[in-house]
Amino acid sequence: RPSSFLPPPSSSSSSSSLSSSSSSSDPWRNNIKKAGGGIMVDGGTHWIRPLRMWLGEIDSVVGQIAHPFADMEGETLVKALFKFKSGKFASFDAIKVSSFLAPDPWWRIIGTLGEIVIKSEGIFLYNDENPSGKLELYPPKNYFGSFAP
Numbered sequence: 001r002p003s004s005f006l007p008p009p010s011s012s013s014s015s016s017s018l019s020s021s022s023s024s025s026d027p028w029r030n031n032i033k034k035a036g037g038g039i040m041v042d043g044g045t046h047w048i049r050p051l052r053m054w055l056g057e058i059d060s061v062v063g064q065i066a067h068p069f070a071d072m073e074g075e076t077l078v079k080a081l082f083k084f085k086s087g088k089f090a091s092f093d094a095i096k097v098s099s100f101l102a103p104d105p106w107w108r109i110i111g112t113l114g115e116i117v118i119k120s121e122g123i124f125l126y127n128d129e130n131p132s133g134k135l136e137l138y139p140p141k142n143y144f145g146s147f148a149p
Contacts, residue, residue: 030072038074039096040065047094048082050107056086069096 028034029042052058063080076096083089095101107118114127116136123137 032073035074038065038067038072038076038078039094040075040078042074043094044078047092051082051084051090051092054109055082055084055088055090057084059083059085063092069098071098072096 032038035042048058060083061080063078065075066077067075069076078092078094080092081089082092103120105117105119107116109116109118114125114130117124117126117133122135124133125136126133
């Protein structure tokens with residue numbers, strides 16, 4: 001995070017999705033015995049890791065799962081609220097759909113003085129001085145580059 005602009009985040013959100021086209025080339029994802037679960041098992045650890053890096057260890061979780069995409073045997077919709085030992089909170093959404101979705105930011109970090117949005121085009125700062133967003137850091141090389149030290 002641009003340390004000179006915002007205090008430690010008070011909340012963060014992550015939104016992730018897999019389209020049916022990603023599973024058609026990897027049908028193992030749809031098989032609960034091969035994958036071990038649904039979308040949360042498939043990608044959840046990758047998506048939750050940055051939250052733990054930024055906000056600390058998880059204290060408690062409240063969530064809900066559903067199965068709107070019948071081709072995957074495991075959960076295909078996850079909504080959760082994480083409370084971290086640091087007192088911070090994060091909301092988490094993951095969904096598997098049969099069609100394509102409009103792109104979402106990879107991460108949205110909300111602090112008391114503004115918001116940081118991480119997306120494929122770069123890392124943007126939104127605050128009183130930059131209500132339309134200011135490109136703060138170069139575009140990440142890939143998903144993992146968005147939260148690497």
